[in-house]
Amino acid sequence: xxxxxxAITLLLAASLLAVATAPAAEAPTRDEYVERxxxxxxxxxxxxxxxMKGARADIQAERLPVAAKKxxxxxxxxxxxxxxxxxxxxxxxxxxxxxxxxxxxKRQESYLRQITEQLRQDHAIKAQRLTARFIHSGNLANNVVxxxxxxxxxxxxxxxx
Amino acid sequence: MRxxxxxxxxxxxxxxxxxxxxxxxxxxNLILRLDGGLSPLRLPRHHPAPVTVHLEAGLHTDxxxxxxxxxxxxxxxxxxxxxxxxxxxxxxxxxxxxxxxPEALAACRGALVGRGxxxxxxxxxxxxxFEIETRLLAFNGRVDGxxxxxxxxxxxxxPTVVVLPFQLRQGSGRFGLALVVKLSPALGPWPxxxxxxxxxxxxxxxxxxxRSYLSASCPIPERQxxxxxxxxxxxxxxxxxxxxxxxxxxxxxxxx
Numbered sequence: 001x002x003x004x005x006x007a008i009t010l011l012l013a014a015s016l017l018a019v020a021t022a023p024a025a026e027a028p029t030r031d032e033y034v035e036r037x038x039x040x041x042x043x044x045x046x047x048x049x050x051x052m053k054g055a056r057a058d059i060q061a062e063r064l065p066v067a068a069k070k071x072x073x074x075x076x077x078x079x080x081x082x083x084x085x086x087x088x089x090x091x092x093x094x095x096x097x098x099x100x101x102x103x104x105x106k107r108q109e110s111y112l113r114q115i116t117e118q119l120r121q122d123h124a125i126k127a128q129r130l131t132a133r134f135i136h137s138g139n140l141a142n143n144v145v146x147x148x149x150x151x152x153x154x155x156x157x158x159x160x161x
Numbered sequence: 162m163r164x165x166x167x168x169x170x171x172x173x174x175x176x177x178x179x180x181x182x183x184x185x186x187x188x189x190n191l192i193l194r195l196d197g198g199l200s201p202l203r204l205p206r207h208h209p210a211p212v213t214v215h216l217e218a219g220l221h222t223d224x225x226x227x228x229x230x231x232x233x234x235x236x237x238x239x240x241x242x243x244x245x246x247x248x249x250x251x252x253x254x255x256x257x258x259x260x261x262x263p264e265a266l267a268a269c270r271g272a273l274v275g276r277g278x279x280x281x282x283x284x285x286x287x288x289x290x291f292e293i294e295t296r297l298l299a300f301n302g303r304v305d306g307x308x309x310x311x312x313x314x315x316x317x318x319x320p321t322v323v324v325l326p327f328q329l330r331q332g333s334g335r336f337g338l339a340l341v342v343k344l345s346p347a348l349g350p351w352p353x354x355x356x357x358x359x360x361x362x363x364x365x366x367x368x369x370x371x372r373s374y375l376s377a378s379c380p381i382p383e384r385q386x387x388x389x390x391x392x393x394x395x396x397x398x399x400x401x402x403x404x405x406x407x408x409x410x411x412x413x414x415x416x417x
Contacts, residue, residue, distance in 0.1 A: 157410040
């Protein structure tokens, strides 16, 4: 009985220790984190470029419903990217900085959704104002994670058509 | 017709006039900043109008370590604008060598297309590094048989004159014009570029017609008021072959 109690206690302690140390062991370095995220962002950034191809010309030619479809696709891709990279364990030292970054990314996603909606409703001026905010948020997001040296995960307006 | 395409007309997605915030990028410990703008912001939708382009770029390290040597600079500008050099005098670089700004202007005032400033850190062996700040004059010129911009950089202390020949090349993608200079042959191994700012603009008359060195339009649909375009890209090659680059997006408004 006594031996069993000790064994259970040890097992419990070992499990608690494993649980307690798991996040620390999983927390990647900044370089590892960047590498993991870039692998997610690259195909999505390329897919965005493909999805948005010709969007500028569509807007210029006032084919707003066509542009809306392209923005809708870009919004889906953007949302999926943010969801995937949100799930990646973050370097503990960068937690606050990355929290801010994700706030800006969520804001960008929201602006993209609103732009799509305004284009669908043929509201060009409203879409225009939202685009200004979308770009501004993207630049703010880039500044927050400047030290990470992201390439595919950084916001580049040129990828949007 | 030497007025070949170049600078700015504006790839349009919807957009309001963007405030000019500098964009930054980082590679390793090196940070490149690029800022700039187009003036006026209000431009005709259907034909190019004279514009002034202002660009500022800077390099620094996030840990305060010594800047690497920049061996090549490429400045990209939008493809659908216009750079007109027709009827504009050409300034041969030899006239600028060893010339102070008044002498450079006396020799080539007719070819002047811009002004600016450049800062560099000079590191000579066995001496403490020192900063050098130069005034820039940009002249229309010929580089390797093609169009170019000859940059005259002058510092009073220590007295220094450098002539940098930027070649005007066909760019790629969104930036159809590229101003390219190789720094190593002109500057030697010691200076480390810290920052520069440059304003390019020149109005002149040729055969009774008013012309502008740079022109752009804001080709957005009638019911929109503003648009965005990729204004410029700065790319730098560093000693050892490493590269760093960033681009800026700005807005324009349609003139009624």
